[in-house]
Amino acid sequence: MGKGFFTDLAPVRYEGPESLNPLAYRHYNPDEMVLGRRLEDHLRFAVCYWHNLVWTGSDPFGGYTFERPWFGDTMDHAKRKADVAFEMFELLGVPFFTFHDFDVRPEGATLAESISRLEEIADYFAAKMEKTGVKLLWGTANLFSHRRFMAGAATNPDPDVFAYAAGLVKACMDVTHRLGGENYVLWGGREGYETLLNTDMGRELDQLGRFLSLVVDYKHRIGFKGAILVEPKPQEPTKHQYDFDVATVYGFLKRYGLENEVKVNIEQGHAILAGHSFEHELALAAALGIFGSIDMNRNDQQSGWDTDQFPNNVPEVALAYYQIVKAGGFTSGGTNFDAKLRRQSLDPEDLLAAHVGAMDVCARGFKAAARMLEDKALSRPLGERYAGWESAEAKAMLSGERTLEEIAERVMREDIEPLPRSGRQEILENIVNRYV
Structure with a gap:
């Protein structure tokens, strides 16, 4: 039991989620x-x-x-x-x-x-x-x-x-x-x-x-x-x-x-x-x-x-x-x-x-x-979002193997036209709410 200022208060113990004791860990x-x-x-x-x-x-x-x-x-x-x-x-x-x-x-x-x-x-x-x-x-x-x-x-x-x-x-x-x-x-x-x-x-x-x-x-x-x-x-x-x-x-x-x-x-x-x-x-x-x-x-x-x-x-x-x-x-x-x-x-x-x-x-x-x-609940979709950066060409751009001119030339040569992809924010927020 407590002494001094905390007289009559017992040490706080874990009692589980069903406990109604305000001085117990649930x-x-x-x-x-x-x-x-x-x-x-x-x-x-x-x-x-x-x-x-x-x-x-x-x-x-x-x-x-x-x-x-x-x-x-x-x-x-x-x-x-x-x-x-x-x-x-x-x-x-x-x-x-x-x-x-x-x-x-x-x-x-x-x-x-x-x-x-x-x-x-x-x-x-x-x-x-x-x-x-x-x-x-x-x-x-x-x-x-x-x-x-x-x-x-x-x-x-x-x-x-x-x-x-x-x-x-x-x-x-x-x-x-x-x-x-x-x-x-x-x-x-x-x-x-x-x-x-x-x-x-x-x-x-x-x-x-x-x-x-x-x-x-x-x-x-x-x-x-x-x-x-x-x-x-x-x-x-x-x-x-x-x-x-x-x-x-x-x-x-x-x-x-x-x-x-x-x-x-x-x-x-x-x-x-x-x-x-x-x-x-x-x-x-x-x-x-x-x-x-x-x-x-x-x-x-x-x-x-x-x-x-x-x-x-x-x-x-x-x-x-x-x-x-x-x-x-x-x-x-x-x-x-x-x-x-x-x-x-x-x-x-x-x-x-x-x-x-x-x-x-x-x-x-x-x-x-x-x-x-x-569960990789957030890391898996995050990995999928950035998966393109795992390609050899993307890594070459980041590592310094490509100049600005070379990058621009490839975009023109390959006629690259990126398509937007969903950021899936609401889905990810729903995932978080399943855990909390």
């Missing part, structure tokens, strides 16, 4: 074998620290709605928060968690004090991780909340802010490495601008490129084997973010020679804000060779901002996991729930139920994606 059986591996090993679920344990329930029009006994700015509060966190991880049976430094320790009067507090809480984490078996999917530094970062961190016009951010990231990388983290994430936060009237964009991009290069160099010096991940994010909080979407990030990485060193952590809500679908961003990252991990959430259909709600749309999730499975699945990455309760959901039970429902949605979506892959 579709997520961690030991179920799918595509030759346990479902838990495919999905690699992680619970985030910030939305679950730091957010107060405030919004632009009102203050806090959550009253949590660990809210406070002392190390005692931080340790109580960690107690509740690991209690929740155990009740849910998740294998991983994620955090920002700012989430887990109070801000110090100096950088040295903040780092000392981070290291102290890391020791506290290490003991709990040893006891529970819960691992760290990734750590990151909060380079956006404090007023010192109001004009960015790496892209700040003040070099002292750049240096301060470098010191903070180094400390967070050290802690992530020490705790066995499988990735380290750089979330841009305020790496962008509000107006070009006070912005030297070329300078700021060069600063950001140098900062990321420093991080990669340090990763290799300390022997960190995990992936360095950048999280694409448009608009919020700045008007123009330098890490707008996957394509923008890839162009940035190519410019600074980092495309083989850095991958992306893609969030569904951010993909939507960028004007894309989640599966588009996943497919593009896979095609470019920079897919790393995901933050799973959703946005409200009627709201034009990042609402960070828990996923509840199985077809949408299935199409996302289809792209992930087709790309070979996760390596060091996983499914991190970057999602938060609604501000009226006050109870401890709500924290568990939100994750239970989300994990079930992901499990259903993943299993549907796996079946589509096994």
Whole structure:
């Protein structure tokens, strides 16, 4: 049974599709074998620290709605928060968690004090991780909340802010490495601008490129084997973010020679804000060779901002996991729930139920994606659509064996007149619906 904050709540177990228990898994059986591996090993679920344990329930029009006994700015509060966190991880049976430094320790009067507090809480984490078996999917530094970062961190016009951010990231990388983290994430936060009237964009991009290069160099010096991940994010909080979407990030990485060193952590809500679908961003990252991990959430259909709600749309999730499975699945990455309760959901039970429902949605979506892959339900018609490119002449055009003149001459000589063929979109959509 739960203790402390979750008193009287039992560990969440798999009870099958017919269960009416709101705190039981109906579709997520961690030991179920799918595509030759346990479902838990495919999905690699992680619970985030910030939305679950730091957010107060405030919004632009009102203050806090959550009253949590660990809210406070002392190390005692931080340790109580960690107690509740690991209690929740155990009740849910998740294998991983994620955090920002700012989430887990109070801000110090100096950088040295903040780092000392981070290291102290890391020791506290290490003991709990040893006891529970819960691992760290990734750590990151909060380079956006404090007023010192109001004009960015790496892209700040003040070099002292750049240096301060470098010191903070180094400390967070050290802690992530020490705790066995499988990735380290750089979330841009305020790496962008509000107006070009006070912005030297070329300078700021060069600063950001140098900062990321420093991080990669340090990763290799300390022997960190995990992936360095950048999280694409448009608009919020700045008007123009330098890490707008996957394509923008890839162009940035190519410019600074980092495309083989850095991958992306893609969030569904951010993909939507960028004007894309989640599966588009996943497919593009896979095609470019920079897919790393995901933050799973959703946005409200009627709201034009990042609402960070828990996923509840199985077809949408299935199409996302289809792209992930087709790309070979996760390596060091996983499914991190970057999602938060609604501000009226006050109870401890709500924290568990939100994750239970989300994990079930992901499990259903993943299993549907796996079946589509096994049955070649989408790959077979896709292969048929591009079958013409398997001919010797088509391969010669792509391989550089033909000049533009030679291609044009053949079209004229053979009197080629292509006939349009149906893209069969509605049929393919019907096929997807049979699986979900």
